[in-house]
Amino acid sequence: MTDKPFNIDLGRLKTREKDRSAQAVEKTDRAGEELGFVAREPQKKRGRKPSPRTGQVHAKVMPGISEEIANEARRRGVQQGVIIEEAWKLYKNKSGI
Amino acid sequence: MPTVVIASPKGGAGKSTTAVLLGTELAHAGANVVMLDCDPNQSLTLWADRGPLPDRISVLSSVSESDIVKTIKRHDTDGQIVIVDLEGVASRLVSRAISQADLVITPMRATTLDATIGVRALQLISEEEEALDRKIPHAVVFTMTKAIKSKQHTGIAGSLAEQGVDLINPPLMERASFSALFEFGGDLHTMPAQGNMEGAIENAAQFAQAVYQRLAGEMG
Numbered sequence: 001m002t003d004k005p006f007n008i009d010l011g012r013l014k015t016r017e018k019d020r021s022a023q024a025v026e027k028t029d030r031a032g033e034e035l036g037f038v039a040r041e042p043q044k045k046r047g048r049k050p051s052p053r054t055g056q057v058h059a060k061v062m063p064g065i066s067e068e069i070a071n072e073a074r075r076r077g078v079q080q081g082v083i084i085e086e087a088w089k090l091y092k093n094k095s096g097i
Numbered sequence: 098m099p100t101v102v103i104a105s106p107k108g109g110a111g112k113s114t115t116a117v118l119l120g121t122e123l124a125h126a127g128a129n130v131v132m133l134d135c136d137p138n139q140s141l142t143l144w145a146d147r148g149p150l151p152d153r154i155s156v157l158s159s160v161s162e163s164d165i166v167k168t169i170k171r172h173d174t175d176g177q178i179v180i181v182d183l184e185g186v187a188s189r190l191v192s193r194a195i196s197q198a199d200l201v202i203t204p205m206r207a208t209t210l211d212a213t214i215g216v217r218a219l220q221l222i223s224e225e226e227e228a229l230d231r232k233i234p235h236a237v238v239f240t241m242t243k244a245i246k247s248k249q250h251t252g253i254a255g256s257l258a259e260q261g262v263d264l265i266n267p268p269l270m271e272r273a274s275f276s277a278l279f280e281f282g283g284d285l286h287t288m289p290a291q292g293n294m295e296g297a298i299e300n301a302a303q304f305a306q307a308v309y310q311r312l313a314g315e316m317g
Contacts (some may be wrong), residue, residue, distance in 0.1 A: 012313040032192025
């Protein structure tokens, strides 16, 4: 037995033309599905991702602060936005904006 | 350059071992080989991490259903043989990879269970040929065979041959060195001796040569 039992002639190795269009992939998927070869990879979660800061989907502030603002607004009988507007006014005065 | 897809929905049929033996022997014979690891168990990646990769081989890990077609496209035209190792389940990833193959090899242990499940890959190829209006060459290789063929082996081989299935000769025998590839990495030529190395190397080389002959159009 020699160290290299056979040689490869790279010139003889050809790739065949393959259809890689979306339609061809769809046909392939359909043919596979009929025999039970179905999508098995976990699908990506749809919708908006939680905020990396608050961990919530729609939160603008941390959960504890959100609750405090809601309680104060309820006590005064105003919308939460009023509290935020007042806070913004205080911030502007403090910062000289 | 051609794309060889190793496919069987049966786990434990020897897909990754077949992929590594084929890739390393083709590289040893002078071909550039890129191996795509599409198995979530990452057997090829485990092999690649075990030791230095042999010359002319590269391994790409974690190729998924959504990027298999474009990954094969990127690699099958630039002077290298692409070998795709698939997961042992019936999945969309398998059907998409087969659609891009120049040769599909279905490894199969010579048991009724392996043959029954492995035949589903052959059915899928046939369906895809019809859907895509393209011939997809395919062959079966028996794996983990013994020196003396069992009646089951002879029966299954006869049945497949009757149905016109291309059987790769020689089969891949059960060899300590084949399974040790995943312990030492590298190839049969560099690994510490495990059992009958000369016989193992000859078996792997003859198998790779039989595959090469199919890729080069030397078969029928």
